[in-house]
Amino acid sequence: xxxxxxxxxxxxxxxxxxADVGLEVEASTLPEIFLRAASGxxxxxxxxxxxxxxxxxxxxxxxxxxxxxxxxxWLRALLYWQEADGFVLQAxxxxxxxxxxCRAEGGQCFGLRARVEGRVHLGPVAREIKGVTLHGLSLxxxxxxxxxxxxxxx
Amino acid sequence: MxxxxxxxxxxxxxxxxxxxVDGLIFADDxxxxxxxxxxxxxQVANVAELPGIVGRSIGMPDIHxxxxxxIGGVAAFDPEEGGIISPGGVxxxxxxxxxxxxxxxxxxxxxxxxxxxxxxLYHTIPAGVGKGYKSFVLEPRDIRAILTRGxxxxxxxxxxxxxxxEHMEDQGTIPGADPDQVSERAIQxxxxxxxxxxxxxxxxxxxxxEEVYDQEAxxxxxxxxxxxxxxxxxxxxxxxxxxxxxxxxxMLRAAREYGIHLPDRxxxxxxxxxxxxxxxxxxxxxAANFAFxxxxxxxxxxxxAFEKALGRSPGELGMGLVYDxxxxxxxxxxxxxxxxxxxxxxxxxxxxxxxxxxxxxxGSAYRDLGxxxxxxxxxGRYSYVLLGTEGAYTETFGSTCHGAxxxxxxxxxxxxxxxxxxxxxxxxxxxQVRASSFATVAEEIPEAYKDVAEVVxxxxxxxxxxxxxxxxxxxxxxx
Numbered sequence: 001x002x003x004x005x006x007x008x009x010x011x012x013x014x015x016x017x018x019a020d021v022g023l024e025v026e027a028s029t030l031p032e033i034f035l036r037a038a039s040g041x042x043x044x045x046x047x048x049x050x051x052x053x054x055x056x057x058x059x060x061x062x063x064x065x066x067x068x069x070x071x072x073x074w075l076r077a078l079l080y081w082q083e084a085d086g087f088v089l090q091a092x093x094x095x096x097x098x099x100x101x102c103r104a105e106g107g108q109c110f111g112l113r114a115r116v117e118g119r120v121h122l123g124p125v126a127r128e129i130k131g132v133t134l135h136g137l138s139l140x141x142x143x144x145x146x147x148x149x150x151x152x153x154x
Numbered sequence: 155m156x157x158x159x160x161x162x163x164x165x166x167x168x169x170x171x172x173x174x175v176d177g178l179i180f181a182d183d184x185x186x187x188x189x190x191x192x193x194x195x196x197q198v199a200n201v202a203e204l205p206g207i208v209g210r211s212i213g214m215p216d217i218h219x220x221x222x223x224x225i226g227g228v229a230a231f232d233p234e235e236g237g238i239i240s241p242g243g244v245x246x247x248x249x250x251x252x253x254x255x256x257x258x259x260x261x262x263x264x265x266x267x268x269x270x271x272x273x274x275l276y277h278t279i280p281a282g283v284g285k286g287y288k289s290f291v292l293e294p295r296d297i298r299a300i301l302t303r304g305x306x307x308x309x310x311x312x313x314x315x316x317x318x319x320e321h322m323e324d325q326g327t328i329p330g331a332d333p334d335q336v337s338e339r340a341i342q343x344x345x346x347x348x349x350x351x352x353x354x355x356x357x358x359x360x361x362x363x364e365e366v367y368d369q370e371a372x373x374x375x376x377x378x379x380x381x382x383x384x385x386x387x388x389x390x391x392x393x394x395x396x397x398x399x400x401x402x403x404x405m406l407r408a409a410r411e412y413g414i415h416l417p418d419r420x421x422x423x424x425x426x427x428x429x430x431x432x433x434x435x436x437x438x439x440x441a442a443n444f445a446f447x448x449x450x451x452x453x454x455x456x457x458x459a460f461e462k463a464l465g466r467s468p469g470e471l472g473m474g475l476v477y478d479x480x481x482x483x484x485x486x487x488x489x490x491x492x493x494x495x496x497x498x499x500x501x502x503x504x505x506x507x508x509x510x511x512x513x514x515x516x517g518s519a520y521r522d523l524g525x526x527x528x529x530x531x532x533x534g535r536y537s538y539v540l541l542g543t544e545g546a547y548t549e550t551f552g553s554t555c556h557g558a559x560x561x562x563x564x565x566x567x568x569x570x571x572x573x574x575x576x577x578x579x580x581x582x583x584x585x586q587v588r589a590s591s592f593a594t595v596a597e598e599i600p601e602a603y604k605d606v607a608e609v610v611x612x613x614x615x616x617x618x619x620x621x622x623x624x625x626x627x628x629x630x631x632x633x
Contacts, residue, residue: 016563018192018219045283047593076399080339083392125283126593128353128633130246130395134402134419135221151221153246153395154354154564 008049012040015151021127022136022151030067031094033139033146034074034112038089041075042082044152047126050088053119058087060114063099068139070110071148075132078116086122129154155195163616167195167211172415173202179213180555180616185608188561192219194226200417201229205425206237208491208498212550214505215612216559216604220245222420225504228553230489232498233426238414239434240423241405243501244484246398248438249445250356250389251323251480252528253453254539256376257383257460258472261362261628264382267464268360272586272629274459275358279452282590282633283353286346297341297393297444300348301333304443305450305478313349313454314475320517322478323507323525326446328485332436336393337400340437344393344444349451351388353594353633355557358456359385359530361537365624371541374523375476377623384473385537385625386452387530389482390445397441401434426499435484442483449478476539477526481506481556487515489551500551508542508554508619527619531558531606533598533632534583537625538610545617554619558606564597571596580630589632598632 007014007023011033015022023040027033060077064070081087092114099109130153139148157179158166165186167177177198181189189195194217201223202211208230217226222242231237264271280286292300300307305319305326319325351358361383366372377383390397408424408431409416416422424430457473464471484501491498509516511524520526525542546554562570576595580587589595613619 014565016565018563019225019560020221021564084342124591126591128283131399131402133221134242134406134422137419153221 007040007043009036009039009043011036015149017151020151021154022149025148026145028145030096030146033148034071034094035092037071037075037148037150038078041079041129041152042088045079045082045125045127045129046088046121050119050121053121055117055119056087058116058118060116062112063109065109067110068137070112071139072132072134072137072150074112075150079129079132086120087118088121089116089118092116127154155199157195163612167199169202172417173199175202175207176210177202177213178210179217180215180612180618182608182612185215185604185612188604189217194219194224197222197224198227200421201227201243203415203417204229204231204238204240204421204423205414206231206233206235208232208235209551212553214555215609216504216555216557218559220503222418223501223503226555226559227503228501228505228550230498230500230551231426232491232496234496237426237499238423239426239431239484239499240421240501241398241401241434242420242422243503244398244438245482245503246395247389247482248394248397249442249480250482251445251449251478252530253386253449253478254476254528255384255453255456255473256476257381258470259382260380261382262380265628268586268629271360271460271463272588272631274463275456275631276588278459279349279351279358279455279631281351281631285590285633286350290349291346292348294341294345297344298333300447301336301440301443302331303327304446308447308450308454313451318450318453318475320519321475322446323480325517326450326478328439328442330436331439331443333440335433335437336397336440340393340396340400343396344391347391347393348444348448349455350391350448351452351631351633352391355598356388356633358452358631359627360629361385361625361627363623364536364626367621367623371523371622375526375539375622376474377476377539383625384456385528385530386449386456388448388452390441391448393444394441397437401437404430404434438484442480446478477520479506479528487552490548498551500553502553504556505553506556507552508540508546509552510542510544510547513547527554529555529557529606529610532600532603533627533630534580534585534600536606538606538621539623539625540610540613540619541622543617543620546619550618555609555613558603558609560602561604562602567599567602568596570601571599585627586629587632594632
């Protein structure tokens with residue numbers, strides 16, 4: 001029997017944090033960990049799968065100085081879309097690109113170009129996420145795959 | 155982490171590693187057991203590493219693991235010693251705070267009509283995730299006026315009276331707010347949220363004065379035994395969250411530019427004399443003013459709900475504002491450091507200002523009494539009214555605790571609520587709960603929190619707050 005408090009997204013586990021909520025995410029590829037983290041974060045907000053509502057496609061371009069920050073920006077963007085007009089990610093095609101004109105030490109940035117398919121869901125929301133924190137934020141290679149950790153202020 | 159017990163209520167984290175000052179935690183044995191169970195002590199030590207910190211990095215008895223700063227943390231930074239400001243030391247919910255209304259009504263006369271009052275509150279004041287007004291959406295120019303004028307804007311629009319302003323921290327308006335430093339996205343997020351509760355641990359609670367510890371002080375605050383009170387806990391809503399989020403990016407870059415070592419990236423900060431700090435201060439004060447206006451509007455709507463539900467005039471209800479306090483904020487204040495009076499930037503994240511009698515920054519209503527402080531407990535037990543003390547002024551930069559402090563994660567709380575009939579449990583306790591979703595209530599069950607009586611006892615015995623009265627909940631509106 002599954003635990004109803006678990007997050008039903010493969011590779012995503014809820015973290016026990018005293019005041020806030022967090023996610024640990026594992027995946028075999030970088031696009032997959034971004035998608036799983038996004039689905040996990042949106043599950044925390046909605047606590048349901050969104051299967052109805054008008055479909056929509058949106059695009060997003062992001063650049064950051066490191067991969068954990070890029071993951072954070074990706075989640076911030078998706079959570080903002082959800083809050084602002086109920087747009088919930090269903091699937092996405094992600095392309096990771098080096099961005100040369102970056103202020104990061106060493107001069108290289110990590111770019112993300114995303115084509116996001118989603119639905120507009122204006123129904124009830126289970127939880128408000130105030131922010132995607134930098135506390136304990138990580139995204140790193142582990143063995144053959146990737147591991148990420150994000151804590152949200154709720 | 156080394157920890158040295160100084161007396162029954164004080165624990166020292168001696169300066170070690172990169173710490174610039176010691177850490178000081180207020181707790182008894184029971185509370186310290188909970189505090190040690192998570193990362194809060196590490197976070198107090200991390201704050202002690204930041205440039206320009208003076209005195210000690212302080213943890214209140216309700217301290218618990220936050221992000222960057224612990225929740226229940228106080229730290230003061232000296233601009234003349236390279237001191238910094240950190241959005242993480244204020245939190246996402248800028249000027250989250252509490253206001254208390256008193257009344258002439260007795261619990262006995264209100265109880266038979268409590269359901270009607272709670273229904274009225276539920277239908278009048280939006281509460282819950284992202285909940286805002288459908289018919290009260292402000293134009294960006296109005297939001298900018300709120301960011302500058304705070305609660306005075308609300309009073310100017312007819313939401314309350316000028317007397318309310320005399321009973322608020324900073325009279326409900328923090329000077330130096332700069333709306334131009336607040337992003338368009340933040341302003342958009344705030345347009346329908348002035349006068350709304352929000353979700354999580356925010357609430358409106360109808361209660362009664364069930365115990366008075368200091369008769370004279372309680373009389374001055376208008377808190378007579380058995381009379382009805384209303385506590386309002388909320389902050390700057392989406393607008394404040396967005397300000398914090400926007401400036402974390404700015405501060406990360408600034409920390410690198412100014413060569414500041416960050417033990418935790420959420421402690422991202424900039425020197426107080428830098429342009430980045432100036433911009434954040436302008437935006438943070440603006441968001442703080444939004445929060446004051448938010449609570450002012452809710453206070454007004456609470457009065458209206460009581461008038462409607464009870465069919466009584468404002469004069470008969472006597473619902474005056476006792477006070478309104480911030481517990482997530484950074485402010486410039488004068489404090490003594492090594493015998494010298496200095497202007498410091500005091501960060502209070504989950505801590506309440508608690509100025510003593512005679513402090514020049516207190517309004518005329520309470521200058522001789524000391525600042526009223528409100529410490530909400532969990533939904534099922536009690537909350538406290540305290541006064542600021544000289545002890546707090548000298549030892550904790552004029553600060554005290556802010557609440558019960560969580561002891562259980564939300565996940566655990568939810569798990570332990572499963573298969574329970576929470577509405578019936580609260581009914582049994584004599585508490586009427588109205589909520590947009592009982593999922594939030596499940597995360598906020600009483601046992602998820604420390605016993606606020608223990609927290610307040612430590613504060614009182616350590617001399618960083620003085621007990622005046624205890625309030626018992628009768629009805630709670632949750633998001």
